[in-house]
Amino acid sequence: MSNETYVSVDIETDGPIPGEYSMLSLGAAAFIPDKTLVSTFTTNFTPLPGASRDASTMKWWESQPTAWSATQVNQVTPEVGMRDFVDWAKIIGGSSKLVFVAYPAGFDFTFVWYMMKFVGDSPFSFSALDIKSFAMPLLGTEFRSVSKSKLLKKFGKSSKRHNHVALDDAIEQGELFMRILYQLKRDRDIDS
Numbered sequence: 001m002s003n004e005t006y007v008s009v010d011i012e013t014d015g016p017i018p019g020e021y022s023m024l025s026l027g028a029a030a031f032i033p034d035k036t037l038v039s040t041f042t043t044n045f046t047p048l049p050g051a052s053r054d055a056s057t058m059k060w061w062e063s064q065p066t067a068w069s070a071t072q073v074n075q076v077t078p079e080v081g082m083r084d085f086v087d088w089a090k091i092i093g094g095s096s097k098l099v100f101v102a103y104p105a106g107f108d109f110t111f112v113w114y115m116m117k118f119v120g121d122s123p124f125s126f127s128a129l130d131i132k133s134f135a136m137p138l139l140g141t142e143f144r145s146v147s148k149s150k151l152l153k154k155f156g157k158s159s160k161r162h163n164h165v166a167l168d169d170a171i172e173q174g175e176l177f178m179r180i181l182y183q184l185k186r187d188r189d190i191d192s
Contacts, residue, residue: 002033005096006181007089007124008174010166011108012071014047014061015054018113022047023078024071026085026111027166029174030092035182037174039092042167043081044071067164082118089123098123103148103173105130131177138184155179 008029015021028041047053061068076084089098102108109128116122132146139146139154148162158175160168 003096004033004099005038005093006031006033006099006101006129006174006177007092008101008170008177009108010102010169010173011111012067012164012166013057013111015052015057016107018111019048020052021054021057022051023111023114025166026081027168027170028085028089029167029170030089031174031178032096033181035175035178037171039088040167040171041085041088042170043084044073044075045078045081046075048078064164070165078114079118082114086115086119086121086123093123100124100128101131101174101177102128103131103176105133129177131173131180134177135180138180138187151176151180155183 008031010027011023012025013021013023023045024047025044026042029037030039030041031037100109100112105128112122112124112126112128131151133143135151135155136143136146139150141150152158155176156179158172160172160175162169162172
């Protein structure tokens with residue numbers, strides 16, 4: 001029996017790196033090994049003082065007016081939002097070990113910087129599980145050949161459509177990850 005809770009995290013930002021640019025929104029969806037979604041969290045942030053907005057990122061946001069609007073409501077300071085997120089994660093984790101899951105983890109996890117800067121703690125330690133990397137061997141392909149559309153075709157669609165609203169995307173990615181994990185366990189059991 002696994003003692004892990006998988007926390008699918010999606011963030012929206014106004015630039016490619018934390019600190020120079022701001023995280024706009026964070027969504028998280030916690031799943032237990034039987035694929036049950038047990039809890040969700042979402043928050044929107046005020047911009048970091050003195051931060052910039054990346055011109056190409058903002059041009060992309062112009063093509064996503066609904067998602068942009070979703071990032072602008074009920075904003076809280078990074079200190080408040082990240083404290084709330086860390087508290088939520090610790091509560092849903094309980095005695096289990098939390099696993100940060102993202103697509104791509106190489107982007108989303110860099111914004112864990114917010115946790116360390118504003119809370120001084122990360123319930124995820126310093127590691128993250130990348131869905132694309134995790135699925136690569138199951139697809140039998142090279143890393144750059146793995147795409148979200150290929151994953152959804154092989155492992156099925158999620159209850160949420162990817163729409164750049166952080167919570168919706170966190171749920172979509174979490175459901176996808178859990179289906180991939182289930183397939184991997186099923187394949188392993190067949191081979192045993």
